[in-house]
Amino acid sequence: MSTPHAAAPEVFDELDPHGMGAYTKHSHHIVSGMTLKSILIILLAFTAITVGAAQAEKFIETSLHIELPRWVNVIVAMSIATVKASLVLMFFMLLRYSNPINTVVFLFCLLAFALFLFFTLLDLGTRGMINPIKAHQVEAGGIGGIRAGWRADAPIINQAPVVFWRERKIAEVGIDEYNRMKSILSHPHEGHGAPAVSSGNMSINRPGITPGLFSAVAPAAHDEHAPHGASPAPHGAPDAPAHSPAAAPASAEPAKH
């Protein structure tokens, strides 16, 4: 049903008082080869800079033992990435030369992204304002039913997979061999040292309910407000942040606020 018709007569520009076709002339900009090459070199240079910065930070932390704030790494890397992305957008993707509406589209999409991230973080990051207990990830919350591996008939473990596989490996090869393998597998460029695992410190994490939630009927030390002489609330909050396993052993320590 497509039918060739004559090229558009010039008269249309006259009939188009709102300038709909006004920017078509910008569409066919040809970027100079020199520009493209320069941009490529700048991008490669920034890649080197961002890698260098990360190495420098690592050097400062591991060799000079100066603890950098956590955000430094992110801010530096993201700033460089943003510069690189802008260069790609402007010169490779021709936003600099094409119809400005394309830039507007892209900016709106970034705005939507920013709103998404901002409000999600705003909510998930500020849970504990009134009652600090609400801010914590429950140390071992969950619905259970994790299988050891992907097979449908794999046994269900009520443990974090990390712990299950570690225990299993140790049972398989013995603790000495385990530690030997661990020291080899964590080779130098892979950052973290490999603290030897002692066989006594293994069960750190049980999905299900938080340890201490029900069992720890702690002495009535901090509950003098209770209106009657009953023992205090067994609402043992996992005080230790969930992400530091060393600080959160399974044994139900009395919760302290």
Add this chain to the structure above:
Amino acid sequence: MTTLDTRSNPLGADVQGGTEPLWKRYLPGHHWRTADEEFDACTLGFWLFLATEVLLFAGLFCGYTIMRFKFPQAFANGSSYLDWRWGTLNTVVLLLSSYTMAASIRAFQMDRQSHGRRLLAATFVFGLCFLLIKFTFEYTPKLSGWFIAFDPALSHYTELVDNKALGGLFHHVAGYGGKAPGQFFSYAFSEDPWEPLWWSIYYCATGIHALHVIIGMTLIAWCFRRALFFKAYGPSHYTMVENTGLYWHLVDLIWIFLFPLLYLIH
């Protein structure tokens, strides 16, 4: 994406239309006044599409941010298993491919057909390199413990090599594999209970990105074919190659952010 290109059957046109390259014979869709307007509309449409792609990845970036916020140690540990040198190499490969893609569009704009085709082919090869590096040196060893023999990382683990396959081309390192997402995780030497989550984010982000690389390469191959057989792109009509380029640059753009977020944290 059918609307990105000419409506007429290029093969039929070629048979009937003599030697004129396809781009000279291109006519815009019947509802457009001029080819320029169609080009402009296609570009705008494609930018809208790119916006949706960015927002698709926005979900992953948001998940990444929240999870890293919650479990910084798991992310630091997890990231330390990645070799930043492969990441950097892949970044360089993608940047080079972006350059060749942009240069290829420039060549078609100037009707330098064979030059444009060569650059398109180079882009495709760079994309292939990216995928090969990703799968051979990153995904496969981490998931299964099998290394390719000339992987430089293998030298660290010679003590633990317990199996070889295909005449020594592949080496298996005991205990190295199993760094898989979520429930698939079976690596025995992790230090943080939430490390499977890091691998989930890693594989989702890089996997969906790799999928986009594959889609981009398919588009490039399609452009190459049309350029080779029909000379479909030239100074007055290069919509499809332009939009393929935009798509490819977006893939690069996403990687520019993924690279430091995944490889350079500690």
Add this chain to the structure above:
Amino acid sequence: MLKTLTNNWTATLAESPQGWWAPGWRWFFQNFGVNENAKLTDQLYMEIFWISVGWFVFLMAIMLICVVKYRRRPGVPAPYSPSHNTVLELVWTIIPCFFLFYIFLQGFHVYVDKLVAPGDSLQMTLTAKKWDWTITYPNGAASPERTLIGADSTQFGGENGSPGSRPIPIFYMPGDVPIHFNMISQDVMHSFWVPDFRVKFDVFPNRYTTYWFQAKLQGAETNTLRDSTGKDVVTAQGEKVPYIDHFIFCAEYCGDQHSEMLGIIRVVPMAYYLAKTEEWNIEGKTPAEIGKLVYQSQGCSACHTLDGSKGAAPTWKDLYMSQQPTNAGSVVADDNYIRESIYTPQAKIVDGYPSNMPVYTTAQIDERRLQGLFAFMRSISKYAPAEAAPTTAAPATPETEKK
């Protein structure tokens, strides 16, 4: 039908506690706010209601007048009128802003009240699981009392009571005292809602949420507690026990029996509450009594019957030490098997039953309660050794070793 309508809505126009402007009270809320916060919430609701009615009537009146007055007449054109008026448009943009801001502020004000519990609240723990609530009292006891709505409940519905498919837990709470729950879920998300308190908060499996309320007892219209035979319950001092019941609903969709995941908050005087919780305290009980309390309070009774009838899970009558066919072969239901079924229930499933037993942890059912369960099950099984010796654990059989 009208009878059920009016049964519980005893409020009349004259009794409306909110004053003349809440005439339709009983249509909106089943009963009056049972505490200060509920009253404030209702008041805010009624304010919004009247604001809305005002705007609605105003707009609809204009619309109807226009439709009637300016109906189409053949041959008569619509008279000219300006098609915009900046002042008018600004006015009707700005005036609603004041209303909206007021509503937001009021909503926020009352919301903060719902969030922040008084410092001297009674601390309890609420656990939600499919499809049951458990509240652990400060002394570690949990309520074993349940009722079948419709069967013996005096307050709810009588013969028509429902869902009533299985007994729902009754939680005794002292009146006129602030009570604070830390809430956690064991499986999917739930939402703890007591409509009478006008608050609900979601219960998550991965983080604690909180809930507090103070239910009015003194000066409120109460019922008198009766036992199952219909006789008044009297305390040691010979006093009758006044009480008020409030429904608990689960408000976050959670599966098959979402609509049966109910509970009752029974507000009683403090003295009676203390007596009850002391009665349920496991200290000083025999193992079998402890086991029975655990059976009643941990939700076992939702699926496991004691009389041999088939429930959603194997009956406990004659279960102990019996042979059970499972998906892992036939096993003897000894201590080891029961223990495994409580802590890792998916390991072996008895043939003919779904795999829906929730996971319990050692924190919920500790060793003492577990031994109590063994003793209780032993006491109702014909396969159990007659002397019912309190052994600690049976020797492991090869079958139970196999996983």
Add this chain to the structure above:
Amino acid sequence: MTTLDNSRAHDFGGHGHHEGSYLTPKGGFFTTVWDWATTVDHKKIGVMYLVAVLFMFFLGGLAALAVRTELLDPVRTVMVQAVDAQGKPLLDADGKPVMKTEIVGQTLARWIPPKGGEITSIDYGNQLYNRAFTLHGAIMVFMVIIPSIPASLGNFFIPLMLGAKDVAFPRLNLLSWYIYVTGSIFAVSSILLGGVDTGWTFYTPYSTTTDAEHANVVLMVLGAFILGFSSILTGLNFVVTVHKLRAPGMGWFDMPLFIWAMYSTSIIQVLATPVIGITLLLLVFERMFKIGIFDPSLGGDPVLYQHFFWFYSHPVVYVMILPAFGVISEIIPVHSHKKIFGYRAVAFASLGVALVSFLVWGHHMFASSGELGATVFSALTFLVAIPTAVKVFNWIATLYKGSIALTTPMLYALMFLFLFSIGGLTGLPLGALATDLHLHDSYFVVAHFHYVMMGGTIITFVAGLHHWWPKMFGKMYNQFWANVGAWTVFVGFNLTFFTQFFLGTQGMPRRYASYVSEYQTLHIWSTVGSYVLLLGFLIHLFVFIHSLVAGRKAPANPWGGLTLEWEAESPPIEHNFAHEPIVTHGPYDYETTVPPHWSAKDYPLPHLPANAH
């Protein structure tokens, strides 16, 4: 009025000025079917969307009726005397009668009995109910309301109103229809395989654990994922069409307000839908591989899922309602022959709603979000009320000094104002934190969003269908019976859903298969209302079928509209206009313009005061 200036406009039809209507068959039956299946004509695609959407509306409506029927009677277990085969009461050893439990209620379980035939537990009936309401929600949201006005009426009328020959990317348009059908097939196949009981929101961790051994949930989620692509492509197409294909002389503020509304809708579709794409993809991964991002047992966060979900699903509420605003902004001026009051305010209110829609998703989560999040979202939520209220005021002001004909579309538009006002005002106690904590996830919410989604969008969809039916199919329909249908729908609707406000404030939670019997009276009224609603829609169905079969031919401009689609023939020719229209008047200049195809005798122009502008 619009001039058709042959000397200046280029040959718009391309060839032959005597082409027939787009409905004219191209040959035999199979040729015609093939022609429709491969068409890139936006009108045919619009009609195909209409058919598909109406079919899904029928399916979703059946599920709704099942839900309402189940709720006639609260499920309860009663103790009855057991009897033997002869009907004599069974006695136990002590001579006491044996009691057994019997389940009463559970209509669905009786219609679709379980394998054994006997209903032994309430679970079976509850499962059926849960599947029915999930089905209803998922179909109505993803397959009916989102594509209803944009994809059918929008596809048909956006190019016509802009004076274009087609949308910007016609083949993409066809592709998005096929994607829609594919997604719907995924969803329907999940129903055939046993249904899904997650609720349309797919909240984790319930949705990742339920029916673990079945693929139903994955199919349904993938269906919604695929439908997202359809939505994105349609939105993208419309944005470009509005930007690039306006007729000569049509500036941004000469566009009909329907176009403005569709433009805002499309922006939301493009910017919000990808997020649900990745969310549903992660959900599928979660179910299939247990990756753990939303799974608390692996450290994930179910509330994160809610944020992901509502970041899309709140804006999509405006994808549903904004097109309705657009349709109402068309119907009210046309049927009262009055220039819309405050054109720019209405246009900008559309964009304002689109913008604010991205800021308020958290109000679906007051019971689950943190204190600060809830407060900020509550404050922002009230912002939505302002542009919406402005629109309602403008519509009512448009009626002032109009010439109002109570045609079926106009009747529906007035009903919309009534219902939408209720829907909007009942949003206030849901936006206020304190009252929302009581009303959240109760029947109040159910009633509120039905007043907005159904009273707003579906009612308007039907209104728009009546408004443009003559243009789409070239046939008039019986106005009397259409009005009867409209009133039936109105009565049935209010009966069904107004009762639910009271259920909600009294404490009836939503998604309950059974309930305490205090609520039964109102539930019965509500169910009766839903049957009346069914009757109303059946009347409309017969009116439309009658119109197609035996309706009299529609004039080109039956209502006297001024927008460009009324210039075209009824039904339009294949290329829409014989000549490219040139816009010389605004879309609502009723004071100064005789509608196309009308004579000045039938349409006397009012006397303009000297200061009129």
